[in-house]
Amino acid sequence: MLELNAVNSGYGETQVLYGMNVTAQSGRVLAILGRNGAGKSTTLKTIMGLLPTKSGTITFDGAPIAKRPFDIAKSGIAYVPETRDIFPSLSVRENLEIASKRFGDGAWTIERVIDLFPRLGERLDNGGMQLSGGEQQMLAIARALLMNPRLLVLDEPTEGLAPIIVKLIHDKLQDLRREGLSMVLVEQNFGFATSLADDVVVVGKGQVVWSGSADEIRADHETQHKWLGV
Template sequence: MQLATAQATEAPVPGPALLELKGVHAWYGLSHILDGVDMTIRRGEIVAMLGRNGVGRSTLCKAIMGIATRSGSIRINGHESVADKPHQIAHAGIGYVPEERAVFPGLTVEQNLLLGVHSAAQHPWTLQGAYELFPSLQRRADTSAELLSGGEQQMLSICRALMSGPDLLIVDEPTEGLAPLIVQQVGDLLQSIAHRGVAVLLVEQKLTIAMRIAHRVYVMGHGRVMFEGTPEALRNAPDIRKSWLEV
């Protein structure tokens, strides 16, 4: 599997918040999952959300996308979106790659990519752009998605989400079940995306990829943010790692 060479990701120039959460709560039925989450993401920034399984990281993604019941404030480019529907949030510039990858197995690679296009969207992400970012997809353009490897399906899922021209890409557990070499390639792809101005919210359990590519990291525990800072600050916080990350 081949990935176009990623350029080093530099810290983005500080600017207005692209996504800003304040006091966000979320529920599944009567189960209270998120308990007052605050978070800020700026354009071109890679932000990692770390934590053990079951602490609410995937629920955070679904709350942002309007899939989970939520309250509080979720502002996208300054617009309050906490009452918006999922399709409105997608059209506001948020792309979402769920943990399940969710490719359409009976369709070809190219058909999967075209399904990600919003008819009214004006942006630089085209089929050719996706193929330049990940050349293996072009070579397998006419191949059914079900015949791709797990790593290729993950890359396809990410590239399909880019076809809508998002300002922010939410990627939930993209390296789950992948070999170390493919994990490296996923990280390189996310760096390339950020280098082109798209912010990335990376939800991960693996510390290695997050510490390598993220500009900032959040650590979640019991539905709350327990730490926010740079990867270097997290390296220097053994108590946080022991309490909220180590198994």
Template sequence: MALLEISGLHAYYGKSHVLQGVDMRIDPGEIVSLLGRNGVGRSTMVKAVMGLVHSTGSVVFDGKELIGMKTHEIVHRGLGYVPESRDVFPALTVEQNLLLGQQRGKQSQWSMDDMYEMFPRLKERRHTAAGVMSGGEQQMLTLCRSLIGDPRLIMIDEPTEGLAPQIVEQVARYLDILRERGVAVLLVEQKLAIALDISQRVYVMGHGTIVFEGAPGDLRDAHQVRKDWLEV
């Protein structure tokens, strides 16, 4: 059974109809990438799942309908979200940011030491205010803050955007560790090579709908799909 099942999802910003009937599924422990050019609705889809934009249709997570639920209720059900904007608490230290990610009364499989082992730079800067850190360091922190809440599925929006190659490699390792520990991932990404390398399945979005679904090898062979919907 799918962990996340999206059916006929429509989403709106005011009168703008952004998502126009999206269907998608993610199975337990699976890494799925959502590809597409900027402006086609990928980030809106993730926000719709999290209850952050007005939407209609069906979003079923672990057998429960999410449409109509508040964002904090969705998080408590086991969904994590890492926005493209990173959204650290700038005046708080690295360690304080991580502590805010923990859920009260819930035993997490992830410890603070796990976070520092994945990203040693965070351990070095654990007493540093998040607002003075580099973009790459803030991205590491946001990824870990979401993970320490022990989600069963984490949705990550453009985690490698603007990062140096060595930081991109660390993010890819982070995704590998999630897969090893059985956490499902929806990766919103523009870098085709990363998505094809790390995913079990890929979706391509164009103009608010899904225009391709398949294995990474299928997308490699789908030259017309890449030309029409991915290449600049």
């Protein structure tokens, strides 16, 4: 579905990814694991067109991926950034309506995302700046779903959240997984990531250093210790 082949990328003259090779298959969840600074978030930003590909190729459904973030979104890839990036001066309702009006006419509607995250229904008239971190994450995921994506890309969805909210986010993503939504997930929480993922790649120094199934990485304690510090 999504394939990175020998991708080199970074920030200006600073190269971060060195020949990155990653494949995400349709209907499956891919977790990208690694220590801080390994290149995980850089990989997602490169996929989304937020960073330029210096060399190598990225394809989506067998065709070269678009260059501009908006065109990538229109092609069916929705992104939940680590910073969430909701509009703080707009209400929850307005944040949702922006995505719904731009990418509507699909299975995901405002009513459906509120069914998924009932707390948002209670906060529709509250401004983005009035939300807790967990509520902001729910809103960021809901907004991405309103784009009716074929691939959902999430960067550190549990960072800074209380354990009870982490469990809620986990359960909702598990529901989406059961529905067959394809996902690419970057996450520091090893247990969270491997309980959701079908496939796992471990990144170190801007390259894939291990790949396999979630069951295999859970059993590979040497790789966990060397590359993840688990």
